[in-house]
Amino acid sequence: MSIRVLVVDDSSFFRRRVSEILNQDPMLSVVDTAANGQEAIEKARLVRPDVITMDIEMPVMDGISAVRAIMKATPTPVLMFSSLTHDGAQATLDALDAGAMDFLPKRFEDIARSKEEAILLLQQRVKAIARRRPFMAARPHPVATTPTRSGLSNSPLGARTGLSSTPSAAPARAVVPERRNPPRRSGKHYQxxxxxxxxxxxxxxxxxxxxxxxxxxxxxxxxxxxxxxxxxxxxxxxxxxxxxxxxxxxxxxxxxxxxxxxxxxxxxxxxxxxxxxxxxxxxxxxxxxxxxxxxxxxxxxxxxxxxxxxxxxxxxxxxxxxxxxxxxxxxxxxxxxxxxxxxxxxxxxxxxxxxxxxxxxxxxxxxxxxxxxxxxxx
The missing domain is CATH 3.40.50.180 (Methylesterase CheB, C-terminal domain)
Known part of the structure; x- marks a missing residue:
């Protein structure tokens, strides 16, 4: 059974490009597309996809607001597309706080050395998150007061992630793991x-x-x-x-x-x-x-x-x-x-x-x- 994907982007060219890449994989099937966040919310409810790919900047409703609404109504694994800029980083981190599972740069050449590698990377990322259920209980609140701590300057991080084979998609739902006691202290000396x-x-x-x-x-x-x-x-x-x-x-x-x-x-x-x-x-x-x-x-x-x-x-x-x-x-x-x-x-x-x-x-x-x-x- 193929993994059903909803592709969301205000660019018809990008929607078509992503759809073509995903449909090349026999395990993936693009079942619908949406041009903005509001459409994405409605189609997520109607189509019930296994995965959603989501742009951040869109008219009518942006991707971050759409992710937040989808996670409340029909929790679904979401892969964000973002720009490799400071503003793009801020927006992507906000989307992850809202419930998105992963992200990729919108310019595939930024993360791959060849067209073939970029295609494989996108397909693998979608398959990887498809089998996971949005884990809402572990997400910290996106707004927090700054606690008192020693000041430190902030300055870069990163890399490409690897590829792994993944099983078929599981139904998306929020999950709360069973609480158990932390492991007994070992008494080991650490540095x-x-x-x-x-x-x-x-x-x-x-x-x-x-x-x-x-x-x-x-x-x-x-x-x-x-x-x-x-x-x-x-x-x-x-x-x-x-x-x-x-x-x-x-x-x-x-x-x-x-x-x-x-x-x-x-x-x-x-x-x-x-x-x-x-x-x-x-x-x-x-x-x-x-x-x-x-x-x-x-x-x-x-x-x-x-x-x-x-x-x-x-x-x-x-x-x-x-x-x-x-x-x-x-x-x-x-x-x-x-x-x-x-x-x-x-x-x-x-x-x-x-x-x-x-x-x-x-x-x-x-x-x-x-x-x-x-x-x-x-």
């Missing part, structure tokens, strides 16, 4: 928290990081697959919502407790020095590495610098980035946690870690922040 994620990561990171206290006793590094032009907006948003400070990592940053450092897009983030006085090295990304930044590379560098005194958490994402880095950390005695399948947008990266036998815990997203605080507090 670093490292979090890697991809598809669905912006919302997941926001959920986890907003639960960390201002006096969190360790530095935090974040590796999120996201275009570099989005970094300033994403870091600023996290910094305004979190009690900890959040900034984009810069070469030479000294790691400080209670501060999170976001890996810059198109580059790799590593460590140098010794624990307690370590600094970040930001290096140009190698074209032979699919992910820039790459979770495996940062995790491997953490294993070399911090040994086993690391809690590494792998959140929602496509592909298997993070598995090999987690393997190196595990060999040093580090603890590895993975987000559970039920609360992932795409259960790819956490599944790779869990299947390899590396994860000591598989936790639902709403519990991860609390569990981190419980495990890593002095």
């Amino acid at each position: 670093l928290l490292a979090i890697g994620t991809s598809t669905g990561g912006p919302v997941a990171l926001q959920k986890v990081l907003t639960e960390l206290p201002a006096n969190f006793p360790h530095p935090i590094v974040l590796i999120q697959h996201m275009p570099g032009t989005f970094t300033t907006a994403f870091a600023a948003r996290l910094n305004s919502l979190c009690k900890i400070g959040v900034k984009e990592a810069q070469d030479g940053d000294q790691l400080r407790p209670g501060h999170a450092y976001l890996a810059p897009g198109g580059k790799q983030m590593l460590f140098e020095g010794r624990p307690g006085a370590a600094r970040l090295r930001i290096m140009e990304g190698n074209d032979k590495v699919n992910y820039k930044p790459c979770v495996d590379i940062t995790f491997a560098s953490a294993a070399k610098t911090y040994g086993g005194n690391v809690l590494a958490v792998v959140l929602t994402g496509m592909g298997a980035d993070g598995r090999e880095g987690a393997r190196l950390l595990k060999a040093q005695g580090a603890n590895i946690w993975a987000q559970d399948e039920e609360t992932c947008v795409v259960y790819g990266m956490p599944q790779a870690v869990a299947k390899a036998g590396l994860a000591t815990e598989s936790l639902p997203l709403p519990m991860i922040g609390e569990a981190i605080v419980n495990e890593m507090s002095s």
